[in-house]
Amino acid sequence: MTTGPSTSSGPSADRGVIDLLGLLAYAELGSFFRLAADAGLAPSLRSQGRLAAIAATEQVHYQAIRDRLVELGADPEEAMAPFVEPLDAWHERTRPKTWLESLVKTYVGDGIAGDFYCKVAELADDGTRAVVESATAETGRAEFIAETVREAVEKDPALSGRLSLWARRLVGEALSQAQSVAVSRPELAALLASGTGDGAEEGTAALGHLAEVSRMFAALTARHSARLEAMGLTA
Structure with missing residues (x-):
C-alpha cells in the first residue's frame, strides 16, 4: 500500500506538492489578469469596483503560493512553467463571448478547479494545505457573481438557456483538462492516488492515477448544480 506525503507542518519537497502549487500559482496569476480585464468591461461602477477588488485578492493569493514554493526550496517560475x-x-478553448459568460466561467470553471486543488491538498503537508484552502476560498467572489448573473437572468430569461449550456461546456472542458495535466505530470496524479491506497504495480500505476483524477473530478461536479442554482441557471 502506498502512503501520501507527510502531513506535518514542516516543508515538503514532494514533487507532487510542488506541481500542485505551481499549477495553482499560474492559475491564480491568470485569474488576476482576467478579472482585472473583466473589471474594465463591467457595465457599472459598482461592478467595476467589486471585480477590481476580487482581482486584487487573486494577486495576494498568487503571492502567498509563490512564497510557499520558495519555503519548500522550489523556484516558483520553474514550478509554474x-x-x-x-x-x-x-x-x-473556453474564451467567453460576453461579460456574463466571463463571470460564469470564473464561478464555474475556477470553482471546480478550486475544489480539485483543495481535495489534492488534503494529501499534502499542513502548510501547503492551508495556503491552497485560502487561495481557493470563494467568499465574496461567489456571492457577487451569483447575484449579478441571477439578476441578469431575471431581467432577461432568455439568457438562462445559453448560460446554462455554457456552464455545462465549461465542466466538460475542465474534466478534459484534468486528464491532460495528469498525463503530463504523473507526480501530481500520484499525489492524488496516494490517498486511495492504490497498490497498482508500476506498469499500471500511471493509468490508475489518471483514472483516479477522472473519478475525483466526476465527484466534484456534484457542487456544479449548486453553483448553477445560485446563479439562477439549470443543470
Missing part, C-alpha cells in the same frame, strides 16, 4: 501551455490552451 509546465502548466503555462495547458492552462493557456484551456482558456483559449
Whole structure:
C-alpha cells in the first residue's frame, strides 16, 4: 500500500506538492489578469469596483503560493512553467463571448478547479494545505457573481438557456483538462492516488492515477448544480 506525503507542518519537497502549487500559482496569476480585464468591461461602477477588488485578492493569493514554493526550496517560475501551455490552451478553448459568460466561467470553471486543488491538498503537508484552502476560498467572489448573473437572468430569461449550456461546456472542458495535466505530470496524479491506497504495480500505476483524477473530478461536479442554482441557471 502506498502512503501520501507527510502531513506535518514542516516543508515538503514532494514533487507532487510542488506541481500542485505551481499549477495553482499560474492559475491564480491568470485569474488576476482576467478579472482585472473583466473589471474594465463591467457595465457599472459598482461592478467595476467589486471585480477590481476580487482581482486584487487573486494577486495576494498568487503571492502567498509563490512564497510557499520558495519555503519548500522550489523556484516558483520553474514550478509554474509546465502548466503555462495547458492552462493557456484551456482558456483559449473556453474564451467567453460576453461579460456574463466571463463571470460564469470564473464561478464555474475556477470553482471546480478550486475544489480539485483543495481535495489534492488534503494529501499534502499542513502548510501547503492551508495556503491552497485560502487561495481557493470563494467568499465574496461567489456571492457577487451569483447575484449579478441571477439578476441578469431575471431581467432577461432568455439568457438562462445559453448560460446554462455554457456552464455545462465549461465542466466538460475542465474534466478534459484534468486528464491532460495528469498525463503530463504523473507526480501530481500520484499525489492524488496516494490517498486511495492504490497498490497498482508500476506498469499500471500511471493509468490508475489518471483514472483516479477522472473519478475525483466526476465527484466534484456534484457542487456544479449548486453553483448553477445560485446563479439562477439549470443543470
